[in-house]
Amino acid sequence: MKKKVYHWQPELSTAIIYWSCTFGILFLSLILTLEHTRPYLTSNIVLGIFIFFVFLGCNRYFIIDGKYLVxxxxxPVRRKKITLSAIEAIRVGPKCIELKSCDFKEGTQMFIMTKKNKNAFIETIKQHKSFKATIIDDPELTISKHY
Structure with missing residues (x-):
């Protein structure tokens, strides 16, 4: 059976920086294309780099695997495998969720998700027996961290 994946994006400032740089590569490729009237190898290579970074940017997701949240x-250094019992709380906002667990470096981590993905993720995680965290519906939760 295929495991369900729930796509997410990082906290707002990180997402803006990543996607701005990625689309900067696209614009560089388009500028190189305009310099020549026929297909140009350099612009095609830069376009390939852009497609690679788009693929990487969309390759962030959760998988619930038995007793673990991957x-x-x-x-690869930032990938985590957290036991569901180690999650202390989940705050659910209109556009994001915040997981509180001692396995994260700062104690909490925020993830931007679409409404459909967020609701499906919450419903799936509630069904697991080892999940004992509280789920807090917080309409005031914004998609950027406040320090």
Missing amino acids: VHALL
Whole structure:
């Protein structure tokens, strides 16, 4: 059976920086294309780099695997495998969720998700027996962290 994945994006400032740089590569490719009237190898290589970074940017997701929540991130170093029992609380906002767990470096981590993905993720995680965290519906939760 295929495991369900729930796509997410990082906290707002990180997402803006990543996608701005990625689309900067696209615009560079388009500028190189305009310099020549026929197909140009350099612009096609830069366009390939853009497509690669789009693929990487969309490759962030959660998988609920038995007793674990696998947080698949862009860099292999930042990927985490958290036991569902280690999650202390989940705050659910209009456009994001915030997971509180001692396994995260700062204690909490915020994830931007679409409404459909967010609701499906919450419903699926509630069904697991090892999940004992509280789910807090917080309409005031914004998609950027406040320090």
